Amino acid sequence: MEFKNETIRDFSIEKERNAIRSALNSIEKSLPFEIPISIGRTEKFSANRFVQKNPWSPELVVSRVSYSNVHDLEETIQISKMNWGPWKERPQQERSTLLMKVAERLVSKKDFIISVCIWETGKQITEAEIEFAEAVDFCRYYATIANDQLSPKNINLLGEDNLYYYQPKGIVSSISPWNFPMAIFTGMCAAPLVVGNIVLAKPAEETSATAFEITKCFWEAGIPKEVLHFLPGLGSEIGEAMVTHPEVAVVNFTGSRDVGLSILKAASLVSPKQRMIKKVICELGGKNAMIVDADADLDVAIQSIIPSAFGFQGQKCSALSRLYVHNDCYNKLKERLIASLDGLLIGSPLDFANRIGPVIHEESYLRLLRLQKENEKFLTGITSLYPKEGFYVAPSLYEPPEDSEMWNSEFFGPILAMQKISTFAEGIQLANNSDYALTCGVISRNPKHILEAKLKIDVGNLYINRGITGAIVHRQPFGGGKLSGTGAKAGGPDYLHLFVEGKTFTENTMRQGFSRDTLQ
Amino acid sequence: MFTKQMQDDDKEILSIAKTIDASGGSLYQKFIFFISSKIIFFGFRYPKLKLQIFKFIDVLPSLEPKKIYRYFKIYLFDEDTEIPVFLKSSIHFLIHILFLDLIVSFLILKIVKIFAKLFILTDSPRNLKTTNVTTRPRTYDILGELALSPKEAKEYLKQYSELIKILPEVHPEINSKLRTNISIKCSGIETRLYPEAEEKSIQYLKEALRPILRSAMNKGIGINLDMEQYDLKSIITQTAKDLFLEPEFQFYQHFGIVVQSYLKTSKDELVLWKEYTKRRGTPITIRLVKGAYLEYERIKAEERGWTSPVFDTKRETDIKFEENVLFLLESYPYLRSAFGTHNLRSLSFILYHTTKKSISDFEIQMLYGMAGKYKASLDSMGIGLREYSPIGALLPGMAYLIRRLLENTSNQGFLYQMSLGKNLDSLMSNPKEESLNGI
Secondary structure: OOOOOOOOOOOOOHHHHHHHHHHHHHOHHHOOEEEOEEEOOEEEOOOOEEEEEOOOOOOOEEEEEEOOOHHHHHHHHHHHHHHHHHHHHOOHHHHHHHHHHHHHHHHHOHHHHHHHHHHHHOOOHHHHHHHHHHHHHHHHHHHHHHHHHOOOEEEEOOOEEEEEEEEEOOEEEEEOOOOOOOHHHHHHHHHHHHOOOEEEEEOOHHHHHHHHHHHHHHHHOOOOOOOEEEOOOOHHHHHHHHHHOOOEEEEEEEOOHHHHHHHHHHHHOOOOOOOOOOEEEEEOOOOEEEEEOOOOOHHHHHHHHHHHHHHHHHOOOOOEEEEEEEHHHHHHHHHHHHHHHHOOOEOOOOOOOOOEOOOOOHHHHHHHHHHHHHOHHHEEEEOOOOOOOOOOOOOEEEOOOOOOHHHOOOOOOOEEEEEEEOOHHHHHHHHHOOOEEOEEEEEOOOHHHHHHHHHHOOOOEEEEOOOOOOOOOOOOOEOOEEOOEOOOOEOOOOHHHHHEEEEEEEEEOOEOOEOOOOOO | OOOHHHHHHHHHHHHHHHHHHHHOOOHHHHHHHHHHHHHHHHHHHOHHHHHHHHHHHHHHHHOOHHHHHHHHHHHHHHOOOOOOHHHHHHHHHHHHHOOOHHHHHHHHHHHHHHHHHHHOOEOOHHHOOHHHHHHOOEEEEEOOOOOOOHHHHHHHHHHHHHHHHHOOOOOOOOOHHHOOEEEEOHHHHOOOOOHHHHHHHHHHHHHHHHHHHHHHHHOOOEEEEOOOOHHHHHHHHHHHHHHHHOOOOOOOOOEEEEEEOOEOOHHHHHHHHHHHHHHHOOOEEEEEEOOOOHHHHHHHHHHHOOOOOEOOOHHHHHHHHHHHHHHHHHOOOOEEEEEEOOOHHHHHHHHHHHHHOOOOOEEEEEEOOOOHHHHHHHHHOOOOEEEEEEEOOOOOOHHHHHHHHHHHOOOOOHHHHHHOOOOHHHHOOOOOOOOOOOO
């Protein structure tokens, strides 16, 4: 199998624009989406529902999501245990082929899925397009890698056969976030499935409709409903149950640091009926820095900073939030950045000219407004024009003092802090001075500094002379260390190994001094 | 297969080329031509060095003058180039022990500025002296950093209106070839251009352009919209089509646009432009160029997994250019031709066919600071020639300088081939012919 990245559509073609526009406009009349719980072949709705409002017109309800509970989970586990055997025993090639079909199925429903995602999240069209391509990439990439790299390895001697092969770990709880409901959700289901695990998918409450559309593509492509279950609901309820259930072998979590750390703790406790050590994969937050060197090309710097810090309203774990700028170009960059900030078009993603949309929900909106208020005295630049209806938070730039919280806490919003540095080395030291180690950027034309950055900056993804978000499957495996996660690299060659266990067979084939090979 | 007619054409073209090449200008211009071909030759023999020099020139404007030598050392002495190690280290040693860092830094800056000055007319519209204006028909272009905010775009707009204010009014009866002209880079005056929001982008761009068009029209100055990267082509083209049809502008004869022959779609574009001008009822000028963002387009296409919008080889581009020249000439008087080229074969091809079709209302456009010898020849042959003349501060105009240097030192380039001492006959061969000469 050969892997090729899914292409991004060329928006300068009118036909392409029209197709997505009509899909996007058609969503409103089918609102709200009623999202069921899907356990094996049964689908059901619960009395209690989570309500996701449209971020730019909060009076509209986009989705009503059924809460699944402990009993649903128990039922799911029973079905899973019965159906795991046939699924894991299928040849790898078959499962990989199925995943390839999932990719095709996704592509065939592209405009609709992207539209649902935009209505749930307020994501800008090109960002949604790129995210969708990533979802497709995950399916194809993991299918390819599983097929090519996880085949059994034989080491046979004259009288001894050795076989090393990979066995899926069992039931995997995939608990995914709302910020990349297409890409991350798909990736977190595709990887464990393709190597033969059972997946219990728990999407974020906010983006369950998008996740449900994607899950349907998996089923329609031929992934049995008995091996991929859809369990929407609250993190504190079904999420927690999925972590602590004794039959769950792997907890695959992407989300906030606090939840991640509590999952690690909860999963380390062995309950009475539990017969395995749970594995936890955590991809958590970031407090990502960029260093702008004295000799930086400021055009490149601004074109990297703006989308990295404010793209999808700063709601990416890879988003830029700490900017360290060399003395020599500090004022010039600041001035241009402020001007550029003020030119950002903010508004509903239905208008494709807008660069920045609303944040995900009221809670986020109020939290970010509070943060902005608290740090008002450090404010240096802010986008002044934006709609007052909807959850819009103006992108803003601050110059906080060194001891400010702005340098440490993850905000998940369009808030950027900047600080002067007098040497590049100081920039590296500040960039490293963080609990997180996810992404970092360097804008420099000094080859010595670039080399130094590569050697010394402690992050999972270091980007040089470009933006620090938008990792592409296979080209830029994504994930970080320190408190940013357990070191998984999604979209990279090692990711699948997290969902399998190595097994060794050794067979003595010698009988009375002869063997298969010596007899010939 | 080559028909007899085509062979005869080629013979004629060769003889025109010989005339242009031979009569070539003053001794000074010949000297410059000789020197630049030597430099180009040098640049090509040492490609790694050339790359490092270009990278160094690119970073130069951001450096404090006293740090220049430090970077010069990093880029040219520490990196792997064709300069022998002992030479690199001994030069550095000398500079170091003699404390020449500052002097060398200053010298380097001076040299680069001299180079930049060769390609940049002047640093500000204010310095355009009226005498300077009349020497040669020009199309003015304002250089600078990328416009990344409405504020920066407004500054560009201001410079354009200042330029229009400074330029003298053009007599209505003046020969089109002599009419003052301004080239406008659309992404400089409007930052909100997004392919996914084409309709809105067009609306923004139209709003930004209207005042410029209006004031230029009032003074009888021609306006040409430059073409940039492929991403923006559709927006710029549609904006031009809409604007030039608005009642206020519909009857102005001195608007122009660019068609890039390296695009696979260039011929179709021309066809569409011809239909358009028939509808408009007033001709427009098409500047036919080969294209300026070749590497960029290839890189972007690869990154996105798209088929490249440009031809892969210089030969295909050359073939398309000649086809497009013929189409343009046949489209006269709907489309008025302006040919942007420094290539001797292309020039001769154009001259041959314009003579043959007895079309005199066309122009050749060349960049300020390039091919001086050919310009002089064309002048003496009485051929109208317009210079694309950038105005802007020398150092921020570096991106432009690098584009010119790249163009001048391209291994596919005509000048390089000349500098190899290839004879004119082989350089003049028809691009359609399977040539062994490699160009």
